Amino acid sequence: MKLHQALLERLIELPSTAEHELRAVLDDLGLEVKKVELEGGKAVFNIETLANRGDHLSALGIAREISARFLTGIKLPASAGEISTKKVSVPVRNLTDKCLRYALMEMSLPVGMRLRADVAQILGSNPEHHPIVDLLNYVLLEIGQPMHAFDRDKVEGEVVVDLLQSAERVEALDGKTYEVPAGSIVIRDRRRIIAVAGVIGCANTMVTKETTRVLVESATFDPVCVRKTARAMGISTDASYSFERGADPEGVIAGLKRLAHLAAGAGGAVKESEGAHVLGLTQTEVQPLAVRRVTVLLSQFRKELNLARLEEVEVTSRLKNLGYQIESVAIGKSGADRELRFTVPSWRIWDVQNPEDLVEDLARSLSLGRVKLSLPPLDYNLPPPNDFEIASSRIERALLGSGFHEVITKGFYSAEDAELLTRLQPELADRHLTMKNSVERAYSHMKVSNCLHLGRLAEQNHRRGTHTVKVYELGRLFSLKDNSGRVYEFERDVLTLAQSGRWFEHEYKKAELLEECVFLLKGVLESVFRAFGQELVIGESNHALLHPGVQGSLKAGRAILGYFGLLHPELKSALDLSQNLLYAEIEVEEMLRLIKPPEYADLYDLPAIRRDITLKLPLRTLAAKVMRQILEMNHSILEEVSVVDHFKKADEDFRRTTYRLTFRDKKRTLEHSEVDAIMSQLLATLREKYALDLA
Amino acid sequence: MELSKLNLSEVKESLLAQLKRISTPQDVEILKRDWLSKEGTLKLLFKQLRDIPAERKPEVAAGLNDLKQLLEQFVSEQEQRLAADLREKSARSEFVDLSLPSRWSGLGSVHPISLVERRIAEILRPFGFRNVLGPEVETEYYCFDSLNIPPHHPARDMQDTYYTANGLVLRTHTTSVQARELQKGGLPVKVASFGRVYRNETEDASHQAMFHQFELVWLEAGLTLSHLMGLISHILKELYGKRRKVKFVPKFYPYTEPSIGPQVDCTFCKGSGCPACGGAGWVTIAGAGMVHRNVLREFGYDPEKVSGFAFGLGTSRLASQFSGISALKTLYDNDLRLLKERA
Known part of the structure; x- marks a missing residue:
């Protein structure tokens, strides 16, 4: 809203004429000054008013605030006395209680009517307007009453205020055609809608420079009704803005009286010889205002x-x-x-x-x-941390030391992104939560996976010259079908990680091979699991967004808590990634459910006996699976099984994996013969159960 | 060499003269081979000791032992010297340029927004605030209706909302979490919530469709506007520093009454007005107010007996201010050059 210092000074003695001091006063009153311009040596403040204060949309409303702050009086603007009791030349009816008050004042306008220069300067009046229209704007700026003028000679028959039963199209004053929704308050004459109440008048009764007789409408309309109409029409006018925030019902007649005074000539805003004449006034039945x-x-x-x-x-x-x-x-x-x-x-x-x-x-x-400030009482009954705090502190313990940086990505992506993921994973087609009204095309679908965001982020960083991208995000993923029955049906906390480019910084050393990065990242994931008291187990997986040959499920015991692997080549290509991207997702709520305190046990120093065996494993048989099977044979003295070598020759369709078995008894030194016995039994079982060839 | 014919003193003299000429590791090796090895001279002389008459044996044996000791000590000293020379030479020849860049990529980092959130939580801890979480996909009830923002209220314009196809909204503020907490009932209610919020607007350098907010609510009998302003002032002084000025201006929020906008003096002009603060000299950094009685009633509290206040601020904006970042967008660019600086 524009507040003219010149206008304000006519209503109240200001505490200062200095622009910056006035600005400070207005700001302190909650009238936030966005911009100040100078016109004719006086300030014009562009003010953001509070959304509940319709009365602040005028100089008078602001003068009242200044008056209360500095305890100075207000000089109310002059008004015409009693307006002629003669009725206007058309009958007026109000058929809706959404119009609280409605009045029409009929005026004759002299040819060549012109505004006084000072008034014209405040308004910056438009030479295309009839001066009566400028005066209506002036009254709005000054005392806040929105009014509208119809060309009397274009109004046919009676004027009726009514609710629209079904949508109708109108051509408005601004030359555009709008569809007015059912339920709107409209003003009709005998044949058509002549104004959309509180929003905009129609072209059919528009005042032009040739107009000589007007019907000036002054009314109070229901704010919600005006707001619904304006929103449906996609329009916001000074009048609708004011009515939506609540106009003064007593301003209906006050506005007309002020206009009559300004238009009359003597002491008004037009030259005396060019004054308008009030021909009559009609009010519809006035609803008494409840005194609050x-x-x-x-x-x-x-x-x-x-x-x-x-x-x-x-x-x-x-x-x-x-x-x-x-x-x-x-x-x-x-x-x-x-x-x-x-x-x-x-x-x-x-x-x-x-x-x-x-x-x-x-x-x-x-x-x-x-206001004298006071501090509320302290309370040292510290509440426990919430799930997110527990998770983030444990995750950070594992990740920060490994050089991972926390990132924050948007919660949504575009329809094209959703389509890209759906091509690889068709069941995602009906899992996306979509927006009805997104302004940004890129934000139409809530994300079901973070791999696109992290992929793009990695690529942007590579292009900026960062060779090592190791990032994580603790955020939400959204899915329509997953996790139904939970409190937050559509969303869940997920830890996502990505690594791309070099694992270690700097170019003077050779970059790590993909396989090195895979196992470095696996180590990081093991640290994350350990931070929650769990041992990471890699299981088989078939995640559609990951490379079919480089992926695994992330398990704690038998529970699958996530996935990890190389981004699917299709996605890498679609995202135009210059480097490989390793990606992992871990369900945080599941992790929190399994959280365990660390366990400690006595250590023993009696000598161990170690035996290595090399097995030929089919390509897709997981090394860990065989290791687990060995452990599950449950020999009490078998302390540990580890992989000590692993290789594949180019021309072979199997790989060789060497396991080291460590035997130890907690109370005595073992004999080689007893280990030999276990080994032969174990080898026999492996050969028989898994049909593995011993190298 | 016949022991019986030797004058061991002369042998010693001659040996001493010879030892003075020894300087290289090869010389030492030859000396060891010639004199101290199994086939060496000294071994052979000791073997001949048995042929020496008994009356001379002690004297000759002492002479041989003297020679042996001389040689062994010499060899030992030479070996130590030579080893030291070798180490020194080797040390001189080895060089690692430690000025080359390290390979360790260093510690990771927590995002500036998370750091700000933690700082606020730390400041609030002595007051007993519990941090709570809430959904980002919300119902209109929790996001608006329960918070005294009915449909078609102008205040809904203040928060352009994302509506989902299934009739929900993306929360426009963390106040929705407050609503969920108030619904649980009981007193006192003292909760803080941090998280992402969404606004359906065109993005630019300082406006993002998703950003972060923090909000607290405290409900208890006897809380006043003065308490709210006191607490906010405390929080802001802790965050910005004791020397920063804090003031309050009236605001409007549908879920609070009275509503206030806490401001701090502009970082750049310290209150005199500059382009960065739009000439005001102050920057509004938060919104706050006493919980509106309609909200209290909505959740079953009697406004005549219970009062409370709410306070919220944009943690993204705070993080950008603290990080010296001019545009909010930069915070969400996840440029590792920036994040690493904070590590």
């Missing part, structure tokens, strides 16, 4: 603001300047407290309802800087 009263104890003001010595007179004088009528009643035996009964002014009926509104008004007029 709010009661607040003086002690309540004192307590809220922590101002024990706040005087009653200060409270009442400030709030009277905001327009409240106040009755003060002593209460209690000693009369120490006062009950202040406030009658809410008509321009505040939309927002003042409770004692807190009065506290807010008083605090604003005093300045919040006068």
